[in-house]
Amino acid sequence: MSKQTRSTCPYCGVGCGVIISTEGAQITGVRGDPDHPANYGRLCTKGSTLALTASAAITEQTRLLQPMQRLNRKSEPKATASAVSWNHAMDFAASGFSKIIAEHGPDAVGFYISGQLLTEDYYVFNKLAKGLLGTNNVDTNSRLCMSSAVAGYKQTLGADAPPTCYDDVKHAECIFIVGSNTAYAHPVLFRRIEDAKAANPQLKIIFCDPRRTDTAEIADLYLPIQPGTDVSLFNGMLHIMLWEGWLDNAYIRNHTTGFEALKATVRDYTPELVAETCGIKKDDLMLAAKMFATSSATLSLYCQGLNQSSSGTAKNAALINLHLATAQIGKPGAGPFSLTGQPNAMGGREVGGLANLISGHRDMANPEHRAEVAALWGVDSVPDKPGKSAVEMFQAAADGEIKALWIACTNPVQSMPDQATVRRALERAELVVVQEAFATAATCDWADILLPATTWGEKTGTVTNSERRISRVRSAVAAPGQTRHDWAIVVDFAQRIEAKTGREKTLFPYSVIKPELGVETIWNEHRESTRGRDLDITGMSYAMLEASPQQWPLTEGQSTGKARLYEDAVFPTPDGKARFVNTVYKPVAEPRESRFPFSLTTGRLRDQWHGMTRTGTLGRLFGHVAEPSVQMNPQDMARRLLVEGALVHVTSKRGSIVVPVQASNEIAPSQAFIAMHWGEEYLSGLSAAGTPLAGVNALTTSAYCPSSKQPELKHATVKIIQA
Numbered sequence: 001m002s003k004q005t006r007s008t009c010p011y012c013g014v015g016c017g018v019i020i021s022t023e024g025a026q027i028t029g030v031r032g033d034p035d036h037p038a039n040y041g042r043l044c045t046k047g048s049t050l051a052l053t054a055s056a057a058i059t060e061q062t063r064l065l066q067p068m069q070r071l072n073r074k075s076e077p078k079a080t081a082s083a084v085s086w087n088h089a090m091d092f093a094a095s096g097f098s099k100i101i102a103e104h105g106p107d108a109v110g111f112y113i114s115g116q117l118l119t120e121d122y123y124v125f126n127k128l129a130k131g132l133l134g135t136n137n138v139d140t141n142s143r144l145c146m147s148s149a150v151a152g153y154k155q156t157l158g159a160d161a162p163p164t165c166y167d168d169v170k171h172a173e174c175i176f177i178v179g180s181n182t183a184y185a186h187p188v189l190f191r192r193i194e195d196a197k198a199a200n201p202q203l204k205i206i207f208c209d210p211r212r213t214d215t216a217e218i219a220d221l222y223l224p225i226q227p228g229t230d231v232s233l234f235n236g237m238l239h240i241m242l243w244e245g246w247l248d249n250a251y252i253r254n255h256t257t258g259f260e261a262l263k264a265t266v267r268d269y270t271p272e273l274v275a276e277t278c279g280i281k282k283d284d285l286m287l288a289a290k291m292f293a294t295s296s297a298t299l300s301l302y303c304q305g306l307n308q309s310s311s312g313t314a315k316n317a318a319l320i321n322l323h324l325a326t327a328q329i330g331k332p333g334a335g336p337f338s339l340t341g342q343p344n345a346m347g348g349r350e351v352g353g354l355a356n357l358i359s360g361h362r363d364m365a366n367p368e369h370r371a372e373v374a375a376l377w378g379v380d381s382v383p384d385k386p387g388k389s390a391v392e393m394f395q396a397a398a399d400g401e402i403k404a405l406w407i408a409c410t411n412p413v414q415s416m417p418d419q420a421t422v423r424r425a426l427e428r429a430e431l432v433v434v435q436e437a438f439a440t441a442a443t444c445d446w447a448d449i450l451l452p453a454t455t456w457g458e459k460t461g462t463v464t465n466s467e468r469r470i471s472r473v474r475s476a477v478a479a480p481g482q483t484r485h486d487w488a489i490v491v492d493f494a495q496r497i498e499a500k501t502g503r504e505k506t507l508f509p510y511s512v513i514k515p516e517l518g519v520e521t522i523w524n525e526h527r528e529s530t531r532g533r534d535l536d537i538t539g540m541s542y543a544m545l546e547a548s549p550q551q552w553p554l555t556e557g558q559s560t561g562k563a564r565l566y567e568d569a570v571f572p573t574p575d576g577k578a579r580f581v582n583t584v585y586k587p588v589a590e591p592r593e594s595r596f597p598f599s600l601t602t603g604r605l606r607d608q609w610h611g612m613t614r615t616g617t618l619g620r621l622f623g624h625v626a627e628p629s630v631q632m633n634p635q636d637m638a639r640r641l642l643v644e645g646a647l648v649h650v651t652s653k654r655g656s657i658v659v660p661v662q663a664s665n666e667i668a669p670s671q672a673f674i675a676m677h678w679g680e681e682y683l684s685g686l687s688a689a690g691t692p693l694a695g696v697n698a699l700t701t702s703a704y705c706p707s708s709k710q711p712e713l714k715h716a717t718v719k720i721i722q723a
């Protein structure tokens, strides 16, 4: 008899509900949950093939199923690791971290975690570092994904809270998609946009992106801007709106501050200048401004094209400025809507899982916030020294300042920019612990200790999707081999550290013997930490989530969450008003030059996910794109006498890879594109110093936004030469 378990897709931030079918210990099928408000039964190719990725054969071939130790990693990188007991692995890790902290202080260790962890996992990692060990060195791959959106929301609206919901797609009269290949990266949401367009022919869609991706097919107006020029575009649109009298002056006067300074700045962003900077037609710029400002409801959907930028925060803020200036916010179908890349980047932010945050959307730099969290955890204090963000953490390890790294559920050896620095960091670190479900993740090769974790289909907890909706993730099958839940691994480690320090009462009183109870206890502690905060979920029990996923905030006593924020035009700032940010356009960190004449951009394929540890196990997911390539404009290929499929060296200032070239009219002249997913199995290369590297991040730059510290993964300059 087949068992059915409701859960959530582990891939993107759309957060689709799934129903998992199991026969005994085997997942036999996955279908969309017709009752889940994120997808109403729909799934994309990735979600609908989940069951195949969890077969017994694939589990056997790809999973890390027992703790391992690599005794001579420093002298022999990638040496074979040997199986050890959990007790030995955890004792080794706890002793190693304790010794390094005793000798060098708590900031000599760092935790690099993941937007694919569940909220409960994230919570205990954060508490371990900030509450027990005394370091804010906890950062996550969400830094590479959403930190510019976080900073943009906080600077303008006062809180890290997307004010919109998926339902707004059907209420919008204008949808502005910018820096997002929604058709590939958020396919089920894209289906909603298609439905809305079919139902309402009056709906106008503007698509803005350097690449003319499949998302452009639905657009009434396509703006092929030059990479990194978004702030110029948004300021130029505001200039036109001002000139044409399309602003909502009453809204600006009553509900915002800071407009006069911005008005003075955008005076210089004339249509002629902006059209030239962005490489678009002036008439198209004028039309975009008109469509945005004069529609009855404008919804902006945006993603990594804005976030992964050395101006990421300014791009987010400049777009939100447009919504505030036209009052396109706080009403059905209107508002800025950042699309979350990963399944639980939002949940991580909620528990404070970034180096500059603490629990409940609190700021590490705020003494009152630190005191509140210290009281909640029952510790004397939470450290006030700023933690290292992702790029800073690996740089600090490469410099010898961080000596122990704990990496969980993420694959920095493939996904971080400037791979040469990441490899130097891992070579130099005295102790590297990797907590991971897949033995095939490249980062496993760099671990002293490998801790096998459970993954989708086996885990229990919660995730938050792009529209602030929290859904349950449920285990459908038992943990395979010796794998353990991520939160339970952290609790075991923390209790060993506590034993070494002689603490009498554990900060981690969560039952690992009864994991269903343990994980719910963590959830309830997290809920309590949000009391009185913008994301207050004190009313959101597991029992309530059993019945239906819910959006935050949902305070104690309420029965449903809030679909849309700021409908009363009151913002979570000291004076209740939203703030215009005086945004100024700055070019990309690495402009094109004669030696490196191409702008390289990166992005997703339709059917692959991140480093392919899961999707790469299925042949059918290679049907859409079978192998890596660098896409170029046919004119650029002709000028360089390159023919389709020819091998080329793609070289930046940091490294070089060899890859076949593919002609594509999606790509503008002087630009190039390589998908982010291909690892060393597919795409080998060398650093500028001759170290073996792999994947597109051999080329990318770690230059980052000064506010959000999110690196500019979307742009590096390269040269392309026949191999």
Ligand code: SF4
Residues within 6 Å of the ligand: 009, 010, 011, 012, 013, 014, 015, 016, 039, 042, 043, 044, 045, 046, 047, 048, 186, 187, 188, 189
């Ligand atoms: Fe999963 Fe995203 Fe596809 Fe939904 S759209 S099925 S969440 S990958």
